[in-house]
Amino acid sequence: MSYGPPIQQLLVDFGERIAQMGSIGTFLYGFFLRLTGAVGLHHTIYPMFWYTSLGGTEVVAGKTIEGAQNIFFAQLADSHHTGLFTYGTRFFAGRFATMMFGLPAACLAMCHSIPKENLKKVGSFYSSSALTSLLTGITEPIEFSFLFVAPWLYVIHAFLDGCSFLVADLLKIRIGNSFSGGLIDFLIFGVFQGNSHTNWMLVIPVGIVWFAVYYVVFKFCVTKFKVAVPGMISTLEEKDSSDNPEVSSSQKQSSLHETSMGIITALGGESNIEDVTACATRLRVSLKESQVVDKDRLKMYGATAVLDVKNGVQAIYGGKAILYSQEINQILGKED
Secondary structure (H helix, E strand, O other), rough: OOOOEEEEEHHHHHHHHHOOOOHHHHHHHHHHHHHHHHHHHHHHOOOHHOOOOOOHHEEEEEEEEOOOOHHHHHHHOOOOOOOOOOOOHHHHHOOHHHHHHHHHHHHHHHHHHHHHHHHHHHHHHHHHHHHHHHHOOOOHHHHHHHOOHHHHHHHHHHHHHHHHHHHHHHHHOOOOOOOOHHHHHHHHHHHHHOOOHHOHHHHHHHHHHHHHHHHHHHHHEEEHOOOOOOOHHHHHHHHHHHHHOOOHHHOOOOOOOHHHHHHHHHHOOOHHEEEEEEEEEEEEEEOOOOOHHHHHHHHHOOEEEEEEEOOEEEHHHHHHHHHHHHHHHHHHOOOO
């Protein structure tokens, strides 16, 4: 294996240790894969196991194949393959319980934690996010709903995901995937390949347990610590503003238009704004001058956090982000 810059070599050394640690290594792989996903660095981890010898080396149909995914697809194409698929599927199989059962349960728990009067406003967000995770294994909409307001909850989520990988390894679940762990990949690479090759039936009882674990954990954490997930924020805004003498009664009762005007002012005025979009819970704003942004005022209008990014800011407004984006673009005379 070639040696590159220090950071690359550190990752390689880390990967080699994980590959040699058996089931504990499988847990660490799942944990760090999910943890680094918060900042997009998971792309530096999984390719080492999917495409290089760290994911295993096996002879399939007379050819030596390296990398867990390469081996898995070679075995799929081999009509003479018998028994379970490659041990390298331990780098895939743990995803299914989390993506198909765990995170949808987290959505349900968050729905049950917010005030009932807000459920109509954000219910579609939770249901669509849960369905997306279930079907495709795309988890960002759910994760971004709590990542920025409660990073510690994301760490708990990463730990649970690591445990899912560990359990799948111990139970010898041998399901591969194309890119993620949703129902589509579960059916194609698990169910349709037969239980004798994949042990796919074990995913169902594990998933039921994972559904319960995620529901209990998220329900407790969101309720106990008043995590400002979508739908919870409006209630927290009212509480915070009642304790803040700088917020006038007119601001407490401000309409969507008035609040949007206030956000524009806090962003430095219309002339300072180049582009406004919304992504899940975030109001993403490109600015000419970021240093003039009044973060305290943005928080006064309900932002739970304001993040500095290149050429702009991202303000976390929960389920209202899309509404503010649409209204601000309408005020600015731009299409959202």
